[in-house]
Amino acid sequence: xxxxxxxxxxxxxxxxxxxxxxxxxxxxxxxxxxxxxxxxxxxxxxxxxxxxxxxxxxxxxxxxxxxxxxxxxxxxxxxxxxxxxxxxxxxxxxxxxxxxxxxxxxxxxxxxxxxxxxxxxxxxxxxxxxxxxxxxxxxxxxxxxxxxxxxxxxxxxxxxxxxxxxxxxxxxxxxxxxxxxxxxxxxxxxxxxxxxxxxxxxxxxxxxxxxxxxxxxxxxxxxxxxxxxxxxxxxxxxxxxxxxxxxxxxxxxxxxxxxxxxxxxxxxxxxxxxxxxxxxxxxxxxxxxxxxxxxxxxxxxxxxxxxxxxxxxxxxxxxxxxxxxxxxxxxxxxxxxxxxxxxxxxxxxxxxxxxxxxxxxxxxxxxxxxxxxxxxxxxxxxxxxxxxxxxxxxxxxxxxxxxxxxxxxxxxxxxxxxxxxxxxxxxxxxxxxxxxxxxxxxxxxxxxxxxxxx
Numbered sequence: 128x129x130x131x132x133x134x135x136x137x138x139x140x141x142x143x144x145x146x147x148x149x150x151x152x153x154x155x156x157x158x159x160x161x162x163x164x165x166x167x168x169x170x171x172x173x174x175x176x177x178x179x180x181x182x183x184x185x186x187x188x189x190x191x192x193x194x195x196x197x198x199x200x201x202x203x204x205x206x207x208x209x210x211x212x213x214x215x216x217x218x219x220x221x222x223x224x225x226x227x228x229x230x231x232x233x234x235x236x237x238x239x240x241x242x243x244x245x246x247x248x249x250x251x252x253x254x255x256x257x258x259x260x261x262x263x264x265x266x267x268x269x270x271x272x273x274x275x276x277x278x279x280x281x282x283x284x285x286x287x288x289x290x291x292x293x294x295x296x297x298x299x300x301x302x303x304x305x306x307x308x309x310x311x312x313x314x315x316x317x318x319x320x321x322x323x324x325x326x327x328x329x330x331x332x333x334x335x336x337x338x339x340x341x342x343x344x345x346x347x348x349x350x351x352x353x354x355x356x357x358x359x360x361x362x363x364x365x366x367x368x369x370x371x372x373x374x375x376x377x378x379x380x381x382x383x384x385x386x387x388x389x390x391x392x393x394x395x396x397x398x399x400x401x402x403x404x405x406x407x408x409x410x411x412x413x414x415x416x417x418x419x420x421x422x423x424x425x426x427x428x429x430x431x432x433x434x435x436x437x438x439x440x441x442x443x444x445x446x447x448x449x450x451x452x453x454x455x456x457x458x459x460x461x462x463x464x465x466x467x468x469x470x471x472x473x474x475x476x477x478x479x480x481x482x483x484x485x486x487x488x489x490x491x492x493x494x495x496x497x498x499x500x501x502x503x504x505x506x507x508x509x510x511x512x513x514x515x516x517x518x519x520x521x522x523x524x525x526x527x528x529x530x531x532x533x534x535x536x537x538x539x540x541x542x543x544x545x546x547x548x549x550x551x552x553x554x555x556x557x558x559x560x561x562x563x564x565x566x567x568x569x570x571x572x573x574x575x576x577x578x579x580x581x
Contacts, residue, residue: 180334182520184566185254186565208351223508230512261565284310316542340517371385382558383556384557480542481512490541
């Protein structure tokens with residue numbers, strides 16, 4: 128079309144065009160400069176996509192399984208618990224939602240138990256190296272290509288650190304940026320993902336590995352305070368290793384793209400701060416105490432978290448309904464129940480931290496979810512127990528093993544932890560995701576879901 132129009136121009140037309148260009152040359156140059164500058168700023172400041180290439184969950188050996196009857200027998204033979212404490216533990220186990228195939232550390236299988244520093248290091252090595260070996264095998268990534276390493280473990284923080292142990296084991300490069308997060312509870316896995324994401328924004332063309340685990344060996348409670356006995360009944364061995372990348376070429380093989388991370392911290396409130404608290408009982412025995420207010424505090428943290436997350440993920444119709452009921456309550460002081468947005472319209476799958484049966488029940492009720500939405504959480508709790516910050520990855524592996532993860536599906540990982548914190552991560556499936564080799568559900572997925580006792 129330009130050629131046709133140009134062919135119609137005569138000498139006078141060309142002379143007139145040249146005169147006009149001379150008068151507008153400054154404007155053309157200024158507009159061009161602004162356009163180039165704007166494009167440059169956009170390209171330099173836009174967020175770098177972060178891809179989840181793959182992840183691996185640790186599957187302990189069968190000899191570490193702790194059926195409920197064996198658990199109670201060992202607790203009785205240890206001689207540390209009185210009859211009231213033993214009966215309390217039995218009731219907790221019955222109502223916990225844990226099955227008969229969860230795992231406890233090797234040191235806890237001895238009578239009496241042997242919770243030494245060496246045994247704790249051995250547990251950490253087995254879990255972290257087991258998950259990482261599987262991850263590197265599945266992705267064919269050279270460990271020396273890892274530029275960022277983030278490890279989170281709340282209750283076991285030796286010197287040298289857990290991240291240093293990994294660097295030594297796999298001979299990672301000397302300029303690796305390593306971080307070791309301690310004391311941050313069961314939601315630290317999402318915090319670790321957020322930290323790795325931030326590192327990938329400023330370090331181009333590299334890999335980040337996140338290792339999420341908890342260590343039980345030196346954190347078993349041997350006293351009789353009921354609020355401190357609950358973790359013994361719920362927490363079990365587990366861990367996960369996640370490989371993230373900001374390399375554009377990894378999009379072709381990646382499973383997910385990170386969409387949002389939203390973090391909420393209620394630590395300014397004294398009750399929230401102390402609701403999950405490591406302390407000594409009256410006999411000087413150390414453990415983690417869980418407050419009776421835990422579920423109410425978790426509900427408040429969840430409300431704050433979804434208030435931030437909602438506008439990022441919900442369709443406009445849900446946002447308008449929520450805003451309308453909020454304004455009605457504010458302006459007219461009406462006794463209007465706050466509208467609970469339908470998050471099922473924003474997410475296809477939910478990975479709710481398997482902290483316990485009560486946690487899952489509460490979120491299912493508050494978010495008005497269907498049983499299928501909490502199936503992965505309930506089955507993970509049944510098969511592996513509360514594996515702390517890694518539980519959301521066992522749940523994601525369950526969904527994949529069931530063949531439910533399709534291209535474009537969105538996943539909401541939500542976890543709670545001491546402090547008190549509620550953290551969310553949102554992922555989008557890049558393709559139809561199949562389970563990776565050596566999935567923790569590989570030989571048992573056909574048995575699930577199982578029917579749980581009410």
